[in-house]
Amino acid sequence: MTDLQELQQRMAKAVMQPLTAREQMRRRNSAGQSNATEAAQFIRPNDQLTSFERLEIYNRQYWFRLFSNFEEDFPGVQVVVGRKRFQALMRAYLEAHPSTSFSLRNLGSQLVSWLDKNPAWTEPHSEMAIEMAGLEWAHIEAFDNAIWPTLSVDARSQINAESQLTLQPHVRLLEAHYAIDDALIAVRNESGSRDTSSNNASTGHVSKRRRALREMKRETVHIAVHRFEDTVYYRRLAAEDYRLLLALQQAVTLGDAIDIAFDGSLVPEHERPAYLQSAFAYWTTMGWFCTPPVDREGKGDS
Amino acid sequence: MPANRFNGFTEYGVGIGLRVPHYQHILAKKPVVDWFEIISENYMVDGGRPLTVLDSILEQYRVVQHGVSMYFGSSDPLNREHLKRLKALVRRTRTPWLSDHLCWGSVDDRYTHDLLPMPYTFEAARLTAEKIRQVQDFVEVPVVVENVSSYAEFHVSEMAEWEFLNEVVERADCGILLDVNNIYVSSQNHSFDPRVYVDAVPAHRVAQIHIAGHSKFEKYILDTHDHPVLDRVWGLYERAIERCGPTATLLEWDDRIPSFNEVHAEALKANKYLKAATTGESKQGNVLEYAR
Amino acid sequence: MKKSMKSIMLSAAVGGMLGLPAVALHAATPNSAPNTVSANGQYLGQTAFTGLSAKDKHSCKGKNSCKGKGGCKSSDNGCKGKNSCKGKGGCATDGSKMPG
Ligand SMILES: [Fe+2]
Numbered sequence: 001m002t003d004l005q006e007l008q009q010r011m012a013k014a015v016m017q018p019l020t021a022r023e024q025m026r027r028r029n030s031a032g033q034s035n036a037t038e039a040a041q042f043i044r045p046n047d048q049l050t051s052f053e054r055l056e057i058y059n060r061q062y063w064f065r066l067f068s069n070f071e072e073d074f075p076g077v078q079v080v081v082g083r084k085r086f087q088a089l090m091r092a093y094l095e096a097h098p099s100t101s102f103s104l105r106n107l108g109s110q111l112v113s114w115l116d117k118n119p120a121w122t123e124p125h126s127e128m129a130i131e132m133a134g135l136e137w138a139h140i141e142a143f144d145n146a147i148w149p150t151l152s153v154d155a156r157s158q159i160n161a162e163s164q165l166t167l168q169p170h171v172r173l174l175e176a177h178y179a180i181d182d183a184l185i186a187v188r189n190e191s192g193s194r195d196t197s198s199n200n201a202s203t204g205h206v207s208k209r210r211r212a213l214r215e216m217k218r219e220t221v222h223i224a225v226h227r228f229e230d231t232v233y234y235r236r237l238a239a240e241d242y243r244l245l246l247a248l249q250q251a252v253t254l255g256d257a258i259d260i261a262f263d264g265s266l267v268p269e270h271e272r273p274a275y276l277q278s279a280f281a282y283w284t285t286m287g288w289f290c291t292p293p294v295d296r297e298g299k300g301d302s
Numbered sequence: 303m304p305a306n307r308f309n310g311f312t313e314y315g316v317g318i319g320l321r322v323p324h325y326q327h328i329l330a331k332k333p334v335v336d337w338f339e340i341i342s343e344n345y346m347v348d349g350g351r352p353l354t355v356l357d358s359i360l361e362q363y364r365v366v367q368h369g370v371s372m373y374f375g376s377s378d379p380l381n382r383e384h385l386k387r388l389k390a391l392v393r394r395t396r397t398p399w400l401s402d403h404l405c406w407g408s409v410d411d412r413y414t415h416d417l418l419p420m421p422y423t424f425e426a427a428r429l430t431a432e433k434i435r436q437v438q439d440f441v442e443v444p445v446v447v448e449n450v451s452s453y454a455e456f457h458v459s460e461m462a463e464w465e466f467l468n469e470v471v472e473r474a475d476c477g478i479l480l481d482v483n484n485i486y487v488s489s490q491n492h493s494f495d496p497r498v499y500v501d502a503v504p505a506h507r508v509a510q511i512h513i514a515g516h517s518k519f520e521k522y523i524l525d526t527h528d529h530p531v532l533d534r535v536w537g538l539y540e541r542a543i544e545r546c547g548p549t550a551t552l553l554e555w556d557d558r559i560p561s562f563n564e565v566h567a568e569a570l571k572a573n574k575y576l577k578a579a580t581t582g583e584s585k586q587g588n589v590l591e592y593a594r
Numbered sequence: 595m596k597k598s599m600k601s602i603m604l605s606a607a608v609g610g611m612l613g614l615p616a617v618a619l620h621a622a623t624p625n626s627a628p629n630t631v632s633a634n635g636q637y638l639g640q641t642a643f644t645g646l647s648a649k650d651k652h653s654c655k656g657k658n659s660c661k662g663k664g665g666c667k668s669s670d671n672g673c674k675g676k677n678s679c680k681g682k683g684g685c686a687t688d689g690s691k692m693p694g
Contacts, residue, residue: 005377048521054454102371146348230351273606280610
């Protein structure tokens, strides 16, 4: 290990350690050592600031930056669990999942699976919180995921029961047990019409919104989060559409996906062809079926 | 120097950072602006609105890429995926040069998203220069490095910051993005004379200059980019232009961003100094403002 | 499911993708019409085709995801909880703002 690497590991460890409740650098690190002693080992003090205080500037900056990005990405989860608990949840998540990407865009990529494994942070609203986190992450993906070339007429005319269709990477499919799409739009509309920096003034709105959210009746909804002309939309899907698209996304063949779609469906059998024709026409118009890059290089075809 | 091999022999004038709140104004009003600087990472995405807006801007304006996460000084090796995305963007923007910071910010694949200060050692200079060369070879445009604002210094440092900068750029044979606001901020935080720094920079390597605002706190100064440029920073800018000639200049405004016109007007104040350098005038009054 | 029904459904799906008229023999309604779903996802039949439909809700009027998230440029320690690296623009979902 080089001296440079050793110093950077040491400083990163200090900078990334959690803050105190008052958002200052902790007196002792996780190993129980004095942070003042540790900082003095590698940081020079000056006539204004001790080594500890200089390190603390970076420690605070690190967390404030992550907090503000995370808060911006998950306003819906914040409303579901409440502001105070969200703060605790956010800290715990970011400690468990520090950024491993050059872009802050990916900061929340592990939130859904982490919430799934750590329901204590969201109880008794875990289901709604996890689904909301899923929607908010899907939104981020739908916003700037790739759009691949749509399937050519030629490729479409060769489709048969064994074909595997590829959905655009920006199309994200969700099943939820509350109308989280409407709820998130309401949250965004409220926060969009306020100055988000004046948190205190908006507390009343937020708690009202939280009450409304928690009183939502349980109902199964299926949502496609997708991008159209650079804008993200939430589209309600029929259960049949959801099952079909999800199966296609999971590389199930078209023939099997159709079987899965109508398994237990209430759509009368004689209406199913028309149903399918309409659904596929719409998805094709929206450009949802595409050719992934590997196909363009000639390594396969749908 | 105004046009040199580090900025692709361009004469870009005075630009501002392209920021989201100004998109609508720029695309609708098409104001005359010499050039825009973009944060590369904001457009290193697979699709969507960021790239659509960028393409519209590129139809009408000259754009230069400025990165915030290459971390030349990190002991980690360069990230291949990051480089590939960066190069794709370079091809899209046709940026004549590419800048990022003389700093580190990640270790063992954990990212702090901060511009952390380097220990000013020969070992660090060697490694940093090597990585700059690797990036330059890969992206195939001139790479220039920017001095950062810092709030801490290390015991192990073997030289002053400007000596470290010189050591790195000589070894890498790369250009410099001289941020005179960062020099000022660091000079206050580490008690050195900012003029000594400006005077020590190899003028022929300066491809671009940054100006920005900062915030003063009781015991230190922070590089907040949320104010107009302070007089003392203009003073340093004037000195830098005297030494380097009329160099491509960019105003950074990243927080509490006012209207486009306000930001642009602040940036255009640089023209006074650039014109003076062109005509050979000097404004002694301002130059004296370096002193603390 | 009967083989013939399955192949009719498949033809209907492919026909939809190709924009063919009335492939499905049993189609009760015009085939260019999109399926309509109730709020709770019940299939309600078909309506006239209008491109993006009322089912496609503008997802965002606030700030999420409309900004550059690449990284931070300046310090943000000056004011507790404040951060300088985020874009401040809104989404364009209401058609009145340019986005990021
Ligand atoms: Fe800068």
